[in-house]
Amino acid sequence: MKTSELDYPLPTELIAQEAVEPRDSSRLLVIHRDTGALEHRIFHDIGAYLRPGDLLVANETRVIPARLFGRKEPTGGKVELLLLRPLDDTRWYALVGGARTRIGTRIRLWHGEEPTAITAEITETGERGARVLAFSEPLEPHLDEIGSIPLPPYIHQPLDEPERYQTIYSRTPGSAAAPTAGLHFTSDLMLALRDQGVQFAFVTLHVGLDTFRPITEETLEAHQIHREWARLTPEVAAQINQAKVRGGRVIAVGTTSVRVLETAARHGLLQAPDGTCPWRALAPYEGFTDLYITPGFQFRVVDAMITNFHLPRSSLLALVMAFAGVGLIRKAYAEALRERYRFFSFGDATFIL
Numbered sequence: 573m574k575t576s577e578l579d580y581p582l583p584t585e586l587i588a589q590e591a592v593e594p595r596d597s598s599r600l601l602v603i604h605r606d607t608g609a610l611e612h613r614i615f616h617d618i619g620a621y622l623r624p625g626d627l628l629v630a631n632e633t634r635v636i637p638a639r640l641f642g643r644k645e646p647t648g649g650k651v652e653l654l655l656l657r658p659l660d661d662t663r664w665y666a667l668v669g670g671a672r673t674r675i676g677t678r679i680r681l682w683h684g685e686e687p688t689a690i691t692a693e694i695t696e697t698g699e700r701g702a703r704v705l706a707f708s709e710p711l712e713p714h715l716d717e718i719g720s721i722p723l724p725p726y727i728h729q730p731l732d733e734p735e736r737y738q739t740i741y742s743r744t745p746g747s748a749a750a751p752t753a754g755l756h757f758t759s760d761l762m763l764a765l766r767d768q769g770v771q772f773a774f775v776t777l778h779v780g781l782d783t784f785r786p787i788t789e790e791t792l793e794a795h796q797i798h799r800e801w802a803r804l805t806p807e808v809a810a811q812i813n814q815a816k817v818r819g820g821r822v823i824a825v826g827t828t829s830v831r832v833l834e835t836a837a838r839h840g841l842l843q844a845p846d847g848t849c850p851w852r853a854l855a856p857y858e859g860f861t862d863l864y865i866t867p868g869f870q871f872r873v874v875d876a877m878i879t880n881f882h883l884p885r886s887s888l889l890a891l892v893m894a895f896a897g898v899g900l901i902r903k904a905y906a907e908a909l910r911e912r913y914r915f916f917s918f919g920d921a922t923f924i925l
Contacts, residue, residue, distance in 0.1 A: 573791060573792045573793070573866065573867055573890075573898075574790065574791055574792075575787045575788075575789060575790060575791060575792055575795075575885055577898065578787070578792075578884055578885045578886065578889050578890060578893070579884050579885060580884050580902070580905050580906075580909070581909075582884065582909070582915060583909075586909070586912060586913070586914060586915050586919075587726050587727075587914075587915050587916055587919070588727075588914035588915060588916060588917070588918035588919040588920075589727055589728060589729045589918065590729055590918055591736050591737075591755065591918040592914075592918075594758055595615075595740075595755060595756050595757065595758050596614075596615045596616040596756055596757065596758045596760075596761045597614060597615070597616065598614070598615045598756050598914070598919070598920045598921055599612065599613070599614060599615070599913055599914070599920040599921070600612075600613045600614060600615045600617065600618060600756075600920065600921050600922070600923055601613075601904060601907070601908055601913065601920065601921070601922045601923070602621060602922075602923045602925065603896055603900065603901075603904050603922055603923065603924045603925065604925050605895075605896050605897070605900065605924060605925060606925075608900055608903070610903070610904055610907050612911065615756045615761075615920075615921055616758075616761055618761075618765075618878075618923060619761075619764060619765055619768055619770070621923060621925060622765060622768065622770045622823075623769070623770075623821075624768065624769025624770070625769060625771075625815065625818055625819060625820035625821075626769075626770045626771070626815075626820050626821045626823055627770075627771045627772070627773055627811065627812060627815040627820050627821070627822050627823065628765070628770060628771070628772050628773070628823050628825055628878075629772075629773045629774070629775060629808075629812065629822060629823065629824050629825060629829050629832075629833060630739070630741060630751075630754050630757075630772065630773075630774055630775075630825035630826070630829060631739075631751040631754060631774070631775055631776065631777050631779075631825065631826055631828045631829050631832070632739070632741055632742060632743050632744055632774040632775070632776055633742060633744050633745075633746055633747040633751060633776050633777060633778050633779060633828075634738060634742035634743060634744055634745045634746070634747065635721055635722075635737060635738055635742070635745075635747045635748070635749065635750050635779075636655065636715055636719070636745045636746060636747065636748070637715045637716060637718075637719030637720050637721055638654055638655040638656075638715075638719060638721075638722050638748045639652070639653070639654055639655075639719060639720045639721070639722040640652070640653040640654075640655070640681055640718060640719050640720075641653070641681070641682050642679040642680055642681045642682055642692070643679065643680055643682060643687075644670070644672075644673075644677055644678065644679055645678045645679070645680055645691070649670060649671060649672075650670060651668055651669060651670030651673060651679055652668075652669040652670065653666050653667070653668055653669075653679070653681075653692075653705070654666055654667040654668075654669070654722055654748065654781065655711075655719075655748065656702065656748055656780050656781065657746070657778065657780065657801065658712075659704065661710045662706060662707045662708075662709065662710055662711070663695070663704060663705065663706050663707070664704070664705050664707065664711065665698060665702055665703075665704060665705075666702065666703055666704075666705050667701065667702055667703070667781065668694065668703045668705070673694060673703065674694065675694050675695065675696065675697060676693065676694065677693070677694045678691060678692070678693050679691065679692045679693070679694075679705075681718060682718075683717065683718040688714070688718060689708075689709075690707060690708055690709060690711070690714065690718075691707070691708045692705040692706060692707045692708070693705070693706050700782070700785070720734075721734045721737055722748055722749070722781075723737065723917075724749060724784050724916065724917050725784060726784075726883075726916060726917075727916075727917065727918065736755075737750050737755075737917075738750060739751065739754035739755055739757065740757060740758065740759055740762075741754070741757070741762075741772075741774065744776045744778075746776075746778035746801070747778045747779040747780075748778075748779060748780055748781050749779040749780070749781060749783060749784070749917075750779070750917065751777070751779055751825075751826045751828045751829070752826070752880050752916075752917040752918070753825050753826030753827070753829075753878050753879045753880055753921060754825050754826055755917075755918070756878075756921050757825075771811070771815070771820075773808045773811045773812060774808065775802070775803065775804045775805075775808060775829055775832040775833070776801075776802060776803040776804075776832070777800055777801070777802040777803075777828040777829070777831060777832050777861070778800055778801045778802075779800065779828055780798055780799075780800050782798030783798065783886075783887070783888060784883065784886075785798075785886075786883065786884070786885040786886055787885050787886065787887060787890075788885075792866045792867075792890055793866075795864070795887065797862050797863070797864035797887055798862070798887075799860045799861065799862045800828075800831070800860065800861060801859070801860055801861075802831065802832045802835060802857065802858070802859070802860070802861045803832075803857065803858045804832055804833070804836045804854070804856055804857045804858070805856055806856040808856075809836065809854045809855060809856045809857075812833070812854050812873065813853060813854050816854075816873075821875040821876055822873050822874055822875050822876075823874075823875060823876040823877065823878065824874045824876070824877045824878070825878050826877075826878065826879055826880075827877075827879055827882075827888045827891050827892070830865070830874050830877060830891060830895075831861055831863050831865070831891075832857070832861070833854070833873040833874055834863060834865065834869075834871060834872060834873060834874065835857055835861040835863045836854050836855060836856070836857035836873075837854055837872040837873045838863070838872070839855050839857045854873060864887065865887075865890065865891040865894050865895075866890045866891075866893075866894055867890070867893050867894045867897075867898055868894065869894040871894075871895060874895070876923070876924060876925050877892070877895055877923075877924045878921060878922070878923050878924075879892060879921065879922055879924070880915075880916065880917065880919055880920070880921055880922070881905065881908060881913065881915040881916065881919055881920065881922065882916075883916065889901075892922075892924070895924060896924050904922065908920075908922075
């Protein structure tokens with residue numbers, strides 16, 4: 573499939589710069605895969621499309637204060653660090669912004685206008701300009717003080733309330749970006765859905781910044797997908813399997829949850845635990861996933877999906893097209909543009925049934 577098929581024209585004024593309040597007052601475009609129908613609703617109406625026994629699976633990852641500032645020693649040149657994932661107690665995989673950031677470059681972290689006692693050295697180069705940084709001491713205890721929450725590059729306004737870029741159920745630190753489909757949920761909405769007989773389950777996928785990078789290759793097949801750490805516990809695997817047996821739908825909250833579920837499904841098929849049906853069983857999973865979902869992919873777990881509007885030429889848009897069909901997603905995005913929906917992280921949502 574040509575990457576150009578993931579293009580669409582987007583006026584910059586439709587890129588949401590701030591979140592709406594309350595969270596569940598965002599707009600919701602309901603996309604029916606069976607009929608191709610589109611409906612315009614508000615997110616807090618989502619219960620109208622859910623039924624007892626449905627299971628919403630959400631990503632409980634939490635965005636860390638991964639944006640740091642420093643100066644090279646001895647020159648004093650300014651650098652910006654964006655932590656992607658820890659490699660051990662003192663080494664991190666990160667992006668380093670600044671001139672001449674070669675192996676051996678030494679950086680002192682700064683907090684505002686003051687230097688800290690923490691230094692880092694670039695020890696390796698990685699893919700797509702990433703670096704391995706070896707810090708002088710474990711960094712995590714200091715992040716809340718010296719780091720800040722990173723925002724996607726298309727959001728240009730500062731974040732007044734850092735918690736607004738976290739889901740209300742976030743609890744496992746590790747992401748460089750939020751799983752934004754979950755930003756629409758409020759505690760009142762989740763309680764109302766539970767009263768309706770809808771259940772929740774939580775997985776973890778630590779979101780990396782590659783999720784915002786466009787596919788630059790001419791075809792989707794030539795693109796190499798990024799790796800992200802994921803976990804689906806035995807308890808959640810059992811919860812999902814039970815929902816399937818009882819006829820409930822598994823509804824992924826966001827593309828990150830989709831990737832965890834479908835990764836675990838393939839892991840289960842390969843492992844085939846004793847006493848289970850391989851076509852149905854979902855096995856626990858913990859590790860990195862580089863599952864690349866493009867049109868033609870066979871979904872084994874996910875029955876419906878809640879997700880935001882995605883960037884042109886992105887692997888996330890390819891995933892959504894794989895789930896709903898290229899033609900239907902083009903139709904839905906064209907409708908959203910006509911109706912002036914808000915796009916991307918702080919934007920409106922879709923519910924693909």
